[in-house]
Structures are given as C-alpha cells and as structure tokens.
Amino acid sequence: MHFTSEKRLEDGVLEREFVLGEVPGVLWTPESVSTPVPLILNGHPGGLRKMYPRLAGRARSCVAGGYAAATIELPGAGDRPPLPTVDEARADLRRALKAGEPVTGDIVDRLVLPLVEQAVPEWRATLDALLELPEIGGPVGYSGGVISIGTRLAVVEPRISAAVLFAGSYVPRSMLDEARQVTIPVHVMLQWDDEGNDRQHALDLFDAFGSKEKTLHANMGGHTGIPPYEAEAAGRFLARHLK
Amino acid sequence: MHFTSEKRLEDGVLEREFVLGEVPGVLWTPESVSTPVPLILNGHPGGLRKMYPRLAGRARSCVAGGYAAATIELPGAGDRPPLPTVDEARADLRRALKAGEPVTGDIVDRLVLPLVEQAVPEWRATLDALLELPEIGGPVGYSGGVISIGTRLAVVEPRISAAVLFAGSYVPRSMLDEARQVTIPVHVMLQWDDEGNDRQHALDLFDAFGSKEKTLHANMGGHTGIPPYEAEAAGRFLARHLK
Numbered sequence: 001m002h003f004t005s006e007k008r009l010e011d012g013v014l015e016r017e018f019v020l021g022e023v024p025g026v027l028w029t030p031e032s033v034s035t036p037v038p039l040i041l042n043g044h045p046g047g048l049r050k051m052y053p054r055l056a057g058r059a060r061s062c063v064a065g066g067y068a069a070a071t072i073e074l075p076g077a078g079d080r081p082p083l084p085t086v087d088e089a090r091a092d093l094r095r096a097l098k099a100g101e102p103v104t105g106d107i108v109d110r111l112v113l114p115l116v117e118q119a120v121p122e123w124r125a126t127l128d129a130l131l132e133l134p135e136i137g138g139p140v141g142y143s144g145g146v147i148s149i150g151t152r153l154a155v156v157e158p159r160i161s162a163a164v165l166f167a168g169s170y171v172p173r174s175m176l177d178e179a180r181q182v183t184i185p186v187h188v189m190l191q192w193d194d195e196g197n198d199r200q201h202a203l204d205l206f207d208a209f210g211s212k213e214k215t216l217h218a219n220m221g222g223h224t225g226i227p228p229y230e231a232e233a234a235g236r237f238l239a240r241h242l243k
Numbered sequence: 244m245h246f247t248s249e250k251r252l253e254d255g256v257l258e259r260e261f262v263l264g265e266v267p268g269v270l271w272t273p274e275s276v277s278t279p280v281p282l283i284l285n286g287h288p289g290g291l292r293k294m295y296p297r298l299a300g301r302a303r304s305c306v307a308g309g310y311a312a313a314t315i316e317l318p319g320a321g322d323r324p325p326l327p328t329v330d331e332a333r334a335d336l337r338r339a340l341k342a343g344e345p346v347t348g349d350i351v352d353r354l355v356l357p358l359v360e361q362a363v364p365e366w367r368a369t370l371d372a373l374l375e376l377p378e379i380g381g382p383v384g385y386s387g388g389v390i391s392i393g394t395r396l397a398v399v400e401p402r403i404s405a406a407v408l409f410a411g412s413y414v415p416r417s418m419l420d421e422a423r424q425v426t427i428p429v430h431v432m433l434q435w436d437d438e439g440n441d442r443q444h445a446l447d448l449f450d451a452f453g454s455k456e457k458t459l460h461a462n463m464g465g466h467t468g469i470p471p472y473e474a475e476a477a478g479r480f481l482a483r484h485l486k
Contacts, residue, residue: 192450192459203446206461207435213470216435216461218449227456229483233476240472 001129003027013063015056020129023122024048024079025072028059029135036137038242039068039130041123041153041160043144045169046077058143058231065235067242068136072126074146075118086114093170103198108170112148120152127159139242143234147188147205148175154182162241163187164234167202168194168223179208186211187237189230190218197223244372246270256306258299263372266365267291267322268315271302272378279380281485282311282373284366284396284403286387288412289320301386301474308478310485311379315369317389318361329357336413346441351413355391363395370402382485386477390431390448391418397425405484406430407477410445411437411466422451429454430480432473433461440466 004024005017012031017024026048030037040062044051048071055071062069076083089110096103130136142150143164150165155178163182167190188206192199206216215237219227247267248260255274260267269291273280283305287294291314298314305312319326332353339346373379385393386407393408398421410433431449435442449459458480462470 192457212463214435214463215470216459218459218461220455220457227458229479236472 001126009056009060011060011064013060015059020072020122020126022080023072023126025070025126026055026059027068027070027130028056028063029068030063030066033135036135037066037068038138039070039127039136039140040238040242041127041140041142042069042071043142043146043150043166044071044074045145046074048073048078050078061231061235065239067141067238068130070126070130072122075115075122083114083118086111103170105173109172109174112146112170112172113174115146116148116152119146119149120156123149123153124157127157131159141238141242143238145169147202148172151175151179151182151205154184154186160184162238164189164237166226167191167205168197170196170198171201171205173201176204176208179205180210182209182211184211185213185237185241186215187234188214188216189226189234190216191223191225192218192220194223244369252299252303254303254307256303258302263315263365263369265323266315266369268313268369269298269302270311270313270373271299271306272311273306273309276378279378280309280311281381282313282370282379282383283481283485284370284383284385285312285314286385286389286393286409287314287317288388289317291316291321293321304474304478308482310384310481311373313369313373315365318358318365326357326361329354346413348416352415352417355389355413355415356417358389359391359395362389362392363399366392366396367400370400374402384481384485386481388412390445391415394418394422394425394448394452397427397429403427405481407432407480409469410434410448411440413439413441414444414448416444419447419451422448423453425452425454427454428456428480428484429458430477431457431459432469432477433459434466434468435461435463437466 001020003016003018007015014029014031016027059069092107139161141162145166146169147165154163162185164187244263246259246261250258257272257274259270302312335350382404383402384405388409389412390408390410397406405428407430
C-alpha cells in the first residue's frame with residue numbers, strides 16, 4: 001500500500017489517497033489516534049472522483065464517530081481499465097429498461113458477478129494492508145453498495161463483524177445462496193421505488209440472509225433519495241456492533 | 244370522560260384510568276405540566292389487563308419523552324361485551340392455521356373489519372375528550388396495532404399528524420384502498436417471521452400508503468420479538484413529527 005497524497009480536512013480528519021497494486025483508494029482517519037480505532041469499509045457504485053463528495057461526507061461522519069473509513073475504486077470504474085463485458089451488460093441493461101423489457105437474469109449476472117469476483121479479493125487485500133497500520137484496529141464493518149459485493153464479503157471475510165448493505169443494485173439470483181451463508185448482523189437499506197433496482201429481488205435477498213439479527217429499512221425517494229435520518233440509523237447499527 | 248382511579252407511578256408519571264361511555268381506558272401524563280404536551284394514542288391487540296405491563300412501559304417512555312399517552316380497550320376485548328361474530332372469525336382463523344389451510348379473505352374481513360368499524364369512532368371520541376384536558380395539547384400521534392385501525396384513523400382523523408403502525412395483524416384487502424388515502428408520515432414496524440400475520444399483505448399495505456414519507460422497519464424475532472432499538476427508532480420518528 002503506497003500513500004500518494006495526504007490532506008488535512010477540517011474537523012480533524014486526515015485524508016490519504018493510496019494505491020494497492022493497481023487499485024486506488026482513500027483512507028480517512030482521525031488526525032491523532034491514541035488507541036487503534038475500528039474500521040468501516042465504505043462501498044459505492046464505482047467512480048471515486050464522481051462519488052468523492054458523498055464518500056468524503058460519509059467518511060467524515062465515520063471519523064467523527066470514532067472510526068477510520070476507507071474505500072477503493074470498483075473494477076472497471078473511474079481511472080481503472082474498463083471491463084468490456086461488464087460495459088456490454090450495462091448497455092444491454094439500459095436498452096432493456098429503455099424498451100420497457102424485463103431485465104433478464106443473464107444481464108444481471110454479466111453485470112454484477114464479474115465485479116463481485118474481482119472486487120472482493122481487492123477489498124480483502126486492502127483490509128490486510130489497512131489492519132497493519134498502527135492507527136487502525138478492529139472490529140471492521142462494511143457499509144454501502146454494491147450489495148452483492150457486501151454479501152460475498154460477509155460470507156468469505158471473517159474479519160467483517162457487521163454490514164450495512166444498500167440494496168440499490170440488481171442482484172444475481174445466485175446471491176440468494178450466498179446470502180443464506182451470512183451470519184453476521186446485517187442492516188439493509190432499500191429505497192422502495194429505486195429505479196436502479198428490482199424491489200422483489202432485494203426483499204428476496206433480505207429474506208435469504210442467514211443472520212439472526214437482520215433489519216430492513218425501506219424508505220421513499222428513489223435511488224439517491226435516502227433520507228438523512230437513515231444515515232444516523234446506519235451509524236447506530238454499526239456502533240452497536242463495532243463499539 | 245370519567246376518571247375512575249388515579250395513581251402516581253415512579254418517575255413522575257400520573258396514571259389515570261377512565262371510562263368514556265362504555266369504553267375503559269388509561270391516560271398517562273407527567274405529574275406536573277406547565278404547558279400542554281403532545282399526545283400519543285397507543286394501540287394494542289386488545290385486553291388492557293393482560294397488556295398492561297407493556298402498555299405502561301410504552302406510556303412511561305412517552306411521558307419521559309415529553310408526551311401524554313393514552314389507550315382504550317378494544318371492542319369485544321377485556322371486560323367489554325364479547326363480539327360473537329369476531330370471536331367466531333377468530334376460531335375459524337385458528338382452525339385454518341392449525342390445519343395448515345390458507346387464511347381466506349373472508350376470515351380476515353370478519354375478524355378485523357368489525358373492530359375497525361367500532362374502534363375508530365371510539366378512538367375519535369376519546370381524542371375529543373382528551374384534547375379538552377388542559378394538560379394535553381397537540382400534535383397527536385398514533386402508535387401500535389391494530390394496523391387496520393391505525394390506517395383508518397390516519398385517513399379519517401385529521402388531528403393525527405403521524406403514525407407508527409405495527410404490522411402484526413391480518414390485513415383485509417379493502418384496507419389497501421384506505422391506505423392509498425393516507426398522507427401523514429407513517430413508520431411501519433414488521434416482524435419478518437410474524438406468526439400472527441401475512442408478510443406479503445403487510446408489504447402490500449406499506450406499498451399502498453399514499454404518504455410521501457413512509458418508512459418500513461423489518462426485523463427478526465417473531466410477533467413479540469421486536470428488538471429494543473426499534474422502540475427507540477419509533478420514538479425518534481414521533482419526535483421528528485410531533486415536536
């Protein structure tokens with residue numbers, strides 16, 4: 001992990017960009033840390049630059065809550081090399097939506113599964129590197145989308161203790177089997193009329209999670225209209241499990 | 244409204260039993276009130292004596308939050324005259340569940356609609372009487388079950404500003420049309436594996452609410468297993484709209 005920039009934000013937050021292998025990412029920590037802090041991995045739909053204002057906002061409230069926060073670029077997004085097969089699936093998705101045709105499982109699989117396959121090992125390698133930093137301890141939480149990436153991480157990565165999962169992306173049917181293997185507490189956020197999602201698949205995924213503690217919070221307002229009080233609710237969930 | 248008993252609980256709560264017409268109820272207020280407080284009507288499945296510990300607990304946290312709280316007995320429940328047709332429907336429901344047969348719309352209608360018809364005017368008369376007390380002002384919220392009673396109240400009673408609705412009872416299909424007329428903020432609590440409910444009907448009802456602000460919180464744990472943090476979440480919702 002190589003830090004490529006370092007910036008002091010207002011309110012005592014240190015923001016460092018890094019590269020791990022070919023994967024760019026950002027780490028936010030309190031400027032001064034006396035004991036190692038727990039860590040929240042912030043997921044997003046890809047495009048670090050475009051997502052920066054929202055990610056930095058989330059990260060700052062993580063740091064204000066006593067955590068470190070980190071994120072990495074999604075495969076094929078931002079400045080990373082494109083993934084032509086995923087881009088093709090995305091074009092097929094747009095065509096289907098525009099034509100009012102059903103979004104087939106084939107399109108969803110081609111759109112999401114390659115991202116899961118590639119992103120999950122990258123998140124795990126990032127976690128390896130972050131946990132070597134003296135200022136970062138555990139426990140570790142995941143928060144955000146892509147929900148299939150968060151689900152796979154919850155299954156395969158034992159260092160993740162709790163996950164806030166944003167059901168704002170299409171879900172391959174094979175993820176239902178993976179969800180059954182999830183046992184950590186999950187807090188699922190669903191925008192009821194999300195235009196970038198299939199509500200029934202999101203509800204099926206929630207139903208499938210094997211976790212003894214799982215909570216679904218559904219709200220109005222479309223994909224980007226998550227009400228402000230839901231950020232607080234997610235924060236309270238993470239605090240219950242990571243503090 | 245005739246008060247029939249008065250009791251000072253610990254923590255500065257005044258508990259008064261009352262009778263309005265033939266309907267018994269309980270009112271909880273702060274022992275000393277300088278300005279009129281907002282009011283929360285606490286719904287429940289019927290049986291004031293049996294429900295007392297839980298209702299008193301909910302009421303005490305209402306009073307601690309700066310509200311008055313009140314509840315009335317459900318038609319046909321507790322010491323009130325039985326409603327033979329509703330009891331018959333309840334017996335049919337139990338038979339169907341025991342036999343593993345589907346719960347028909349007919350059973351649900353006969354079980355729930357007479358309660359809605361009778362309870363809603365009783366709640367409104369109670370509200371008339373409570374709002375004449377100098378210690379009680381507005382706004383007014385509804386919180387609890389029966390969800391069909393809360394839904395009808397939200398449609399017909401303009402003095403109710405926000406409702407926490409517990410989706411823990413069967414829902415007549417005709418309630419979907421009523422739900423579409425609801426415009427106040429609603430916060431729906433659903434126990435995902437509630438044995439006294441039909442999950443899909445609860446989701447359909449949530450979908451139908453016409454409110455611009457509606458939130459669904461679903462959790463594990465069966466009908467009576469609502470996690471403690473959900474009481475806090477409901478409290479925060481009411482505070483956003485009644486304070």
